Amino acid sequence: MNPGGPLRVLFTTWAWPSHYFPMVPLAWAFRAAGHEVLVASQPALAGTIARSGHPAVAVGSDLDIVGYHRTEHAGLRVTRDAEPPAAWNAAKRARVQQGFAKFAEIADLMADDLLDVARRWRPHLVVHDPLTYAGPLVAGLVGVPAVRSLFGPDFNVDIADLESAAAQPLADRFGVDRIDPLGDLTVDPVPGALQFPAPLRRLHVRYVPYSGQPNMPGWALDPPDRPRVLVSWGTTTAKFSAEHAARLPEVVAALAGPDAEVVFAVTPDQRALVPDVPDGVRLVESAPLDALLPGCSAVVHQGGAGTTLTAALHGVPQLAVVQTPDQVVNAIPLEKSGAGAFLVPDETTPDALRDGAARLRTDPSAAAAARGLAAEMRGRPSPAAAVRTLERLAHGEGETT
Structure with a gap:
């Protein structure tokens, strides 16, 4: 297929920025190698895609996923327990499959337009978010490889059968036996200690941070004159949970003090959540964590x-203040690695926040474990090297592990 010539690579994700951001550096790498890139998503993501520098096409219509999430998780008690899927009973499996059904609904909204784009643009590869089931569906319908791009730990790998079952009505509508959410190859930026092992065709790649936050503060170029603790609530999580957003003032107040410099990184939407910033806390708005963590x-x-x-890429010990079950799944392997710890809502008190952060910033074993994660991540092939492997996949050549 098109030997030696430029590829056309179609990226697709549902309209949630943090699922798109990890795709951006790989798309840059394809374009820097001379290939063509097109990003297809629901209309709500168009501005985010445009700001990343990639051409965008809107497919389908938007869905109120924030409202759905807040309704479904209202009153949910988040605990440290995370049973492995093999231990789930039928009722738990049914609940999880029902959650995937919402993403199957999003895929149904996107699929017709995405298929039309693919038939007209004729991509050689489709790179898709793990929860964007329209991606592998359309890749199969036009006869090209489907490449799954992970945004974090692969906690769905052992329950892909539930995803396929949730998406079965969509498969039936397009006359295919089933949709395989795992695709033909998985691009995996997650270090081994934080990943869920599975016999899966993976392309291990170096994680390159991108968050769409543009402001690099000049003071971040200089080393701090005392221990520095960064506080971040991400770019999108607080939208799902008013309770989670409301914890920000508590967290910042608990950490403020003479023992460390506290840097509070916010998005413009989060700034109003903490109207009174404590003395001694340095507030920075719209700055990339990649610039602040060193x-x-x-x-x-x-x-x-x-x-x-x-944070793992920069070898910084982490305290995760989790609010949702998927965040617990992220945090458990982090804590087991020794490079961090986590608190669930019932544990999140000012003393626990203060003591947890103090322990992590002074514990040599946590620092060593964090540096180990960073060394593994920085030793992986770059997105540019990954492009060469994906070129071979598009041409029906090569193997990965």
Whole structure:
């Protein structure tokens, strides 16, 4: 297929920025190698895609996923327990499948337009978010490889059968036996200690942070004169949970004090959540964590996958203040690795926040474990090297592990 010539690579994701952000550097790498890139998503993501520098096409219509999430998770008690899927009973499996059904609904909204784009643009590869089932569906219908791009730990790998079952009505509508959410190859930026092992065709790649936050503060170029603790609530998680957003003032107030410099990184939407910033806390708006983490002794964050991976890349010990079950799934392997710890809502008190951050920024074993994660991540092939492997996949050549 098109030997030696430029490829056309179709990226697709549902309209949630933190699921798109990890795709951006790989798309840049394809374009830098001379290939053509097109990003297809629901209309709500168009501005986010445009700001990343890639051409965008809107497919389908939008869905109120924030409203759905807040309704479904209202009153949910989040605990440290995370049973492996093999231990789930039928009722738990049914509940999880019902959650995937919402993403199957999004895929149904996107599929017709995405198929039309693919038939007209004729891509050689389709790169898709793990929860964007329209991606592997359309890749199969036009006869090209489907490449799944992970945004964090692969906690769905052992329950892909539930995803397929949830998407079966969509498969039936297009006359295919089933949709395989795992695709033909998985691009995996997650270090081994934080990943869920599975016999899966993976392309291990270096994680390159991108968050769409543009402002690099000049002071971040200089080393701090005392231990620095970064506080971040990510870019999107707080939208799902008013309770999670409301914890920000509590977290910042608990960490403020003479023992460490506290840097509070916010998006414009989050700034109003903490109208009174404590003395001694440095507020920075719209700054990429990638620019702030060097020089930090610890980071306290919301437990999102992107923040977790960015901190791991910089070898910074982490305290995750989790609010949702998927954040617990991210945090458990982090704590087991020794490079961090986590608090669930019932544990999140000012003393626990203060003591947890202090321990992580002063514990040599946590620092060593965090540096180990960073060394593994930085030793992986770059997105540019990954492009060469994906070129071979598009041409029907090569193997991965």
